[in-house]
Amino acid sequence: MPSSVPLSWYLILSAILFGLGVAGFVVRRNIITVFMSIELMLNAVNLSFIAFSYQLRQVDGHIFSFFVMVVAAAEAAVGLAIILTVFKNRATLAIDDVSSLKN
Amino acid sequence: MEHLWLIPALPLAGFALNGTVGKRLPQIAVSLIAVAMPVLSFLWVLKTLSSLGSLETAYIERYFTWIESGALNIGVDFMVDRLTAVMLLVVTGIGSLIHLYAVGYMAHEGGYYRFFAYLNLFMFFMLTLVLGANYLLMFVGWEGVGLCSYLLIGFYFVRKSAADAAKKAFIVNRIGDFGYTLALFLMFVQFGSLDFGKVFAAVAPMPVEHSAGLLTAIALLLFVGATGKSAQIPLYVWLPDAMEGPTPVSALIHAATMVTAGVYMVARSAVIYQHAPLAMEVVAIIGLLTAVLAATIGITQYDIKKVFAYSTVSQLGYMFLACGVGAFAAGIYHVVTHAFFKALLFLGAGSVIHALEGEQDLRQMGGLRKKIPITFAVLCCAWVAIAGIPPFAGYFSKDEILLAAHHHHPWMYWVGVVTAAMTAFYVSRAMFLCFFGQYRGHHHPHESPFIMWGPLAVLAALSLFGGWYFKVPNYLAPLFPLAEGGHEMALVAISVAAGVLGIGVAYVLYVVKPGLADSIASALGGFYKLVYNKYLVDELYDAAVVRPIVHGSRSLLWRVVDVGLIDGCVNGTATLARGVGGVLRAFQSGNIRNYAAWVTLGSVAVLVVLGIAVGGAR
Numbered sequence: 001m002p003s004s005v006p007l008s009w010y011l012i013l014s015a016i017l018f019g020l021g022v023a024g025f026v027v028r029r030n031i032i033t034v035f036m037s038i039e040l041m042l043n044a045v046n047l048s049f050i051a052f053s054y055q056l057r058q059v060d061g062h063i064f065s066f067f068v069m070v071v072a073a074a075e076a077a078v079g080l081a082i083i084l085t086v087f088k089n090r091a092t093l094a095i096d097d098v099s100s101l102k103n
Numbered sequence: 104m105e106h107l108w109l110i111p112a113l114p115l116a117g118f119a120l121n122g123t124v125g126k127r128l129p130q131i132a133v134s135l136i137a138v139a140m141p142v143l144s145f146l147w148v149l150k151t152l153s154s155l156g157s158l159e160t161a162y163i164e165r166y167f168t169w170i171e172s173g174a175l176n177i178g179v180d181f182m183v184d185r186l187t188a189v190m191l192l193v194v195t196g197i198g199s200l201i202h203l204y205a206v207g208y209m210a211h212e213g214g215y216y217r218f219f220a221y222l223n224l225f226m227f228f229m230l231t232l233v234l235g236a237n238y239l240l241m242f243v244g245w246e247g248v249g250l251c252s253y254l255l256i257g258f259y260f261v262r263k264s265a266a267d268a269a270k271k272a273f274i275v276n277r278i279g280d281f282g283y284t285l286a287l288f289l290m291f292v293q294f295g296s297l298d299f300g301k302v303f304a305a306v307a308p309m310p311v312e313h314s315a316g317l318l319t320a321i322a323l324l325l326f327v328g329a330t331g332k333s334a335q336i337p338l339y340v341w342l343p344d345a346m347e348g349p350t351p352v353s354a355l356i357h358a359a360t361m362v363t364a365g366v367y368m369v370a371r372s373a374v375i376y377q378h379a380p381l382a383m384e385v386v387a388i389i390g391l392l393t394a395v396l397a398a399t400i401g402i403t404q405y406d407i408k409k410v411f412a413y414s415t416v417s418q419l420g421y422m423f424l425a426c427g428v429g430a431f432a433a434g435i436y437h438v439v440t441h442a443f444f445k446a447l448l449f450l451g452a453g454s455v456i457h458a459l460e461g462e463q464d465l466r467q468m469g470g471l472r473k474k475i476p477i478t479f480a481v482l483c484c485a486w487v488a489i490a491g492i493p494p495f496a497g498y499f500s501k502d503e504i505l506l507a508a509h510h511h512h513p514w515m516y517w518v519g520v521v522t523a524a525m526t527a528f529y530v531s532r533a534m535f536l537c538f539f540g541q542y543r544g545h546h547h548p549h550e551s552p553f554i555m556w557g558p559l560a561v562l563a564a565l566s567l568f569g570g571w572y573f574k575v576p577n578y579l580a581p582l583f584p585l586a587e588g589g590h591e592m593a594l595v596a597i598s599v600a601a602g603v604l605g606i607g608v609a610y611v612l613y614v615v616k617p618g619l620a621d622s623i624a625s626a627l628g629g630f631y632k633l634v635y636n637k638y639l640v641d642e643l644y645d646a647a648v649v650r651p652i653v654h655g656s657r658s659l660l661w662r663v664v665d666v667g668l669i670d671g672c673v674n675g676t677a678t679l680a681r682g683v684g685g686v687l688r689a690f691q692s693g694n695i696r697n698y699a700a701w702v703t704l705g706s707v708a709v710l711v712v713l714g715i716a717v718g719g720a721r
Contacts, residue, residue: 025696026699026700026703029696095695095696098695099693099694
């Protein structure tokens with residue numbers, strides 16, 4: 001990473017990625033897209049962790065990002081399993097149709 | 104050790120046996136247990152008294168500490184002195200006879216084992232009351248006999264009148280107990296103990312209170328308790344209703360023993376009363392008033408048990424008159440003789456009722472002396488005894504009381520004599536209506552079995568000779584010194600003449616000219632109706648006490664406090680939760696993107712607030 005790139009750029013990129021994730025999460029109806037939006041948000045946060053870690057010359061941010069990756073992997077496994085089951089039972093991936101808990 | 108505890112423990116064992124397994128036992132076994140226990144208790148009393156000898160001083164057995172809390176130390180202690188001895192003999196002796204009688208009387212009743220379990224439990228509590236060596240232990244017995252009285256009045260609990268009478272007895276007694284407990288508190292605050300020995304030792308050196316003071320207050324509060332238990336004005340109203348119970352219960356509890364507990368308690372507290380002449384005066388006047396009032400009501404009643412119930416109230420009034428004028432020994436003497444002849448009257452009435460298959464109305468009787476001669480014979484013994492004909496039981500004790508009353512205030516003697524005449528009159532009236540003239544009912548009277556008239560015969564002998572044989576005042580002389588001065592023959596003659604006059608008038612009115620009584624009654628008109636309706640006291644209490652409480656409970660406590668305040672709080676909490684929930688529910692759309700939007704908005708809001716806060720801090 002060239003040192004000439006200032007920290008703020010990373011943070012702005014991270015914010016843009018996070019914002020896209022949020023927008024996708026709120027707007028999209030397909031469960032898989034929503035799921036990918038969550039991954040995007042997590043990685044946006046990872047990016048800012050790494051950037052701070054580099055800037056401050058501390059290893060904490062790296063560790064944090066590894067944790068986030070572990071959680072993301074676990075979440076992906078569980079989430080995809082849920083999505084598969086939902087599709088098997090409902091034959092749909094539209095998130096608005098999966099609201100039977102309400103009643 | 105004389106093992107005094109065995110005296111109440113034996114009936115308690117009977118209660119425990121019959122109360123638990125009595126239902127599965129054959130009737131003969133239930134009867135055997137129920138009768139054996141009081142009899143054994145009686146024998147143990149005899150054995151104890153013979154080995155204790157003359158009992159010049161009290162004999163006390165201390166078992167264990169019951170309550171220890173700060174300065175309060177209550178022990179389970181039993182005490183026997185001559186007063187206790189008299190009461191023990193009456194309770195276990197008469198009690199055994201009545202248990203025996205009840206075996207015959209209750210033979211065909213349902214709940215046989217239950218009846219005897221209660222009766223034995225009553226014996227236990229009554230003996231605890233008599234034996235207890237402190238006021239609290241006495242109170243245990245006092246409450247216990249009240250409980251048994253309640254249970255036995257309401258023995259036929261499917262009958263509403265019986266259930267109501269039981270509740271009435273219980274509640275009226277609570278009022279009296281309120282006074283008793285207040286007296287206990289006062290005593291403890293003042294003397295630091297409830298032990299008879301310690302309290303009396305503390306009271307004895309105190310000066311006699313000629314104006315109202317602490318001892319007067321204690322004495323009067325104790326007497327409030329006695330008016331409840333012993334059916335005196337103003338709390339006598341429960342006793343006539345208590346006749347709803349089976350007749351042996353009326354004889355044992357509501358004539359011979361429990362109702363005399365108040366007299367025993369006053370006599371036991373004689374030291375306190377002697378220091379409070381004002382309280383003594385109140386006791387005497389209440390007793391006298393009760394005696395007169397109840398006797399007049401007794402004259403007008405047609406239910407044979409009601410007549411005897413009012414007679415009991417009246418005779419209890421005599422006993423309190425005796426205590427009030429300072430003749431405690433005479434009061435206890437009358438307790439004893441009254442136990443003989445009143446138990447006999449009730450059991451005899453029970454025998455009549457038994458013969459007539461449940462008929463209690465004197466107007467449906469008549470001419471029974473040929474049909475049930477044994478019952479007639481024994482009732483005659485009770486008759487002469489209660490009428491005060493010498494030398495039978497009632498004569499001795501009643502004369503002692505009247506002479507003491509004359510010594511105190513002559514007018515009390517004269518009122519007492521008039522009451523004696525009325526007593527003789529109403530008992531004679533009941534006897535004449537029941538046994539003379541023509542039979543007016545339509546049952547087929549039959550004589551009672553031996554197991555019933557056997558005890559009656561013993562009581563008859565006691566009614567005839569008990570007063571002459573058992574000189575209670577002489578025996579009690581170490582506790583209550585005998586009154587000085589001999590019997591004034593003129594006063595004795597007048598009171599005897601009053602009794603004879605009462606019998607004579609009754610004979611004229613109900614045998615010679617049977618129509619005359621009714622025409623006198625109608626001539627008296629309104630007054631007769633007033634007396635016949637028991638001076639409308641029940642109605643008065645109903646209007647003055649019961650209804651205000653019921654209405655107050657209904658309109659204020661129920662509609663305002665309960666429904667408004669308590670229910671309001673509970674319902675208000677629920678309504679609040681529902682209202683808040685109603686608002687919050689709108690957020691729970693079940694749509695996951697909706698939630699996501701809220702999460703996003705929330706995070707943005709947090710960020711904005713943080714930004715403002717950090718920016719402001721800078």
